[in-house]
Amino acid sequence: MKSFGEIIRNAREEKNYILRHVGAELDIDQAIISKFERGERKPTKEQVIKFADFFKLEKNDLIVAWLSDKVFYELENEDLAERVLKVAEEKIKYKIKTH
Template identity: 45%
Template sequence: MNNFGDLIRAKREEKEMLLRHLAAELDIDTAQLSKMERGERTARREHVVELTKILSLDKEETLSIWLADQICLLLAKEKQALRALKLAETTLSK
């Protein structure tokens, strides 16, 4: 349920970047980035896009994962989560 954060952290470590280095490139606080990676806070869309560039990630895929996390956040604790997803899918397919 924090697939985006996990992805970012994995890629960052793979590239052997420190939080403060990546944070500096994004022009945000190190603590902010730490929280994003652990899912304590969600990233801004613009930061997501920027991250895909810095970490050589696929933009579309990464955005999808980030969006999916947002959806999961919205539906957390909702009994009708899956039912709502199905309805949304029907609507968006049109």
């Protein structure tokens, strides 16, 4: 399971792009992209979609990586993390049923 940052760094390196090039193409500061790659900063959903389009990555897969990173970082030091995830899953299933 790769993180969002690992995925975009690998995509950038596979294409031999430097951070400056990616930043210019996406209108995102190269220092911020570097922080995304290292997991030190979290992109917005709009930025995630920009990366998916630019690198021709599967959009839903990249969104899942990004969202799962967010959940992981929020819960990584919680003793009740697994219980929280189960309850959240139940809430999502309930909400889907009622809509």
